[in-house]
Amino acid sequence: MPGGRLTHQDRERIAEGLADGLTYTEIAARIDRPLSTVTREVGRNGGPDSYRADRAEQATRARARRQRPVHRPAPDADPGHLREGGTGPAGAGDSGPVAAGDPGAVRELEDGFTAVMVGTGLPRMSARVLATLYLTDSGSLSAAELVERLEVSPASVSKAIGQLEQQELIRRDRDPRRRRERYVIDADAWFRGWLASARQNGTLADFAQAGARTLGPGSPAGARLHDIGDFFRHVGQAMVQAAEQWQRDRAGASGARDVQLP
Template sequence: MGSETEHPGVDAAEQAAAMLAAAGMPRMPARVMMALVGSPDAGYTAAELGDRLGVSAAAVSGAVRYLVSMRFIQRLSRAGDRRDRYDLVDDAWAGMIAANAPLYTALASQMEQIADENTDAPTSTARAREIADFLRFLAARMPELADEWRAGRAAPGSLDR
């Protein structure tokens, strides 16, 4: 495994990956994704990711497949280079947040159905309806928040970090 001077931000990337894993993302994809947050502008090859993370090519391969399928990372091909490089997809986080709106709407419908089928338990029924209301709120607001964030980033005078 490389030293901190070879790979700045390794500790922060590992901590961020641990947070994502605690939230439910598989551990190796979380580690690969956070390594790519701090990648060189050209991205990393699978071998470079393996070296950075101190893991096998097979572990990186599975994580890359998962992250590509989730549209978090992209494969970059270069003319004359047989090895693909990987980097984050621009706007992946905001896009993923907004794309979950239909899931929240579907979950809200299921919560309403649970409430409709549980009329003998008024506290549980009220709780299920409250969850449904919150999920509908998320379904409406998450895409709006992502759009608001994008508009703020594109506005004249906005900080370009």
């Protein structure tokens, strides 16, 4: 398959494929590109219902202009005199750089991460905030830093943060040095988020089964709600069991590594 960036002609053919009702796989085959390229392209440019070739081309050019070069210290530079980002004196900033690598590739990774999260049902701005936190080496940013990096309004960031906290995908810490809150991704973020989703399934199961009792199990609607309740009860319990097994496996693997250390 050809490499390089999508051309305007590629984008026009993607738009045509969406209009024709083709799947992403069919569109990828039509333009001889990887499926992930098509998925990412459509996801970051409005989704299948709002994708427009001209608008996508303009947005891509705008993103390319906004990309900033990654500044790295010279090989003989003293890292003690540089902040984590490698561009300035210690204390100038503590958010840490976006993950090292080619800036264009990192931008593609960020866009792809966002598109995947949107595909799971996460609102786009929440997905952008989550991707930015994950691709920042420190895994920690303040609201002001998120506003600057994403070039959006403080209100948009605040709303996204609220949605991510509700799902327990991030947590907030107080920065005592600057008296401001920071939003943090840690190793257990997905574990907590998974358990929060399991609890939501349990809540839905309780509601559905209560509704079934109200309507009566002999009625079609009551029987339907009873089945829904059984399903989400089963799924919620399975999710909790899977999370607990992952935690045990993780603890066991960590212990094995500790034993091997000299």
